[in-house]
Amino acid sequence: MAGALPVAFALAWLLARVRFPGKVIVDAIVHLPLVLPPVVTGWALLLLFAPSGPLGHWLLAWFGASVLFKWTGAAIASAVMALPLMVRAIRLSIEAVDRRLESAARTLGAGPWRAFRDVTLPLSLPGVLAALVLGFARSVGEFGATITFVSNVPGETQTLPLAIYAAMQTPDGDATVLRLAGIAVALSLGALIASEALARRAGRGLHVF
Known part of the structure; x- marks a missing residue:
């Protein structure tokens, strides 16, 4: 989440x-992992990060x-699969910010960065929090892209779903x-x-602001 946010x-x-x-086109590419089979996304990551691939070679x-x-590969796979949900949540939050408030801040002497820091970012905070939670929940449940990209290595790339899958393959793994x-x-x-608690708290703070 720290890398994807x-x-x-x-x-x-x-x-x-x-x-x-x-x-x-950019919007479609960003949201592509939502509709592609996760195995295809993992295969694409494997091609990119293989020693002969463009990113892997670099x-x-x-x-x-x-x-x-x-584990870094597993983190990348989880981040890629979570990214579309995070982008969508944050984008909706940014689009909901009244741009007249930003214009007012600029009129009062705030530069672009200060207007963003003091107006846009606080008002879009609920969307950022929602994006973090959606991304985390998606990452916790990630399976197909991870096992295709970095396999299932216990103690290294084995995520929670992969551990559940491995336990299901053993005769006494029910427990x-x-x-x-x-x-x-x-x-x-x-x-x-x-x-939900953080979003409500942020909403109260923004109401006061």
């Missing part, structure tokens, strides 16, 4: 506030590093499946409840 916010801002040729040449079969499924439900419910 800045990218999601930048894309949401671009799609919400900037007019440029090919905007519809990482290997400049940093001597690879994300294949490592493990039940325990892990309970953890997944608890994490998801906790995230949603926390998001």
Whole structure:
């Protein structure tokens, strides 16, 4: 989420506030992981980050590093799958901000950055919080892209859904499946409840503002 949020916010801002040729295409590409089979997304990531791929070759040449079969690869797969939901939530929040308030701030002497920091960002905060929760919930449930991209390596790339899948393949894995499924439900419910509480708190603060 830490890596995906800045990218999601930048894309949401671009799609919400900037007019440029090919905007519809960019919007479609951003939301493509929502409609593509996750296995296809994982396969595309594998091509990009393989040692002979454009990003994988660059990482290997400049940093001597690879994300294949490592936790960083699993994080990238989760971020890519969560990105469309995060972009959509933040974009709707930015579009809901009254641009006259930004114009008023500029009229009173605020520069572009200060108007963004003091007006746009606080007013779009509920959407950012919603994006974090949606992204987290999507990441917790990610399976297809991860197993295709970085496989299922215990202690390295094995996520919660992959651990549940592995336990289901063992004859005596019912207890493990039940325990892990309970953890997944608890994490998801906790995230949603926390998001609602934070959004309400942010809404009260914005009302005062």
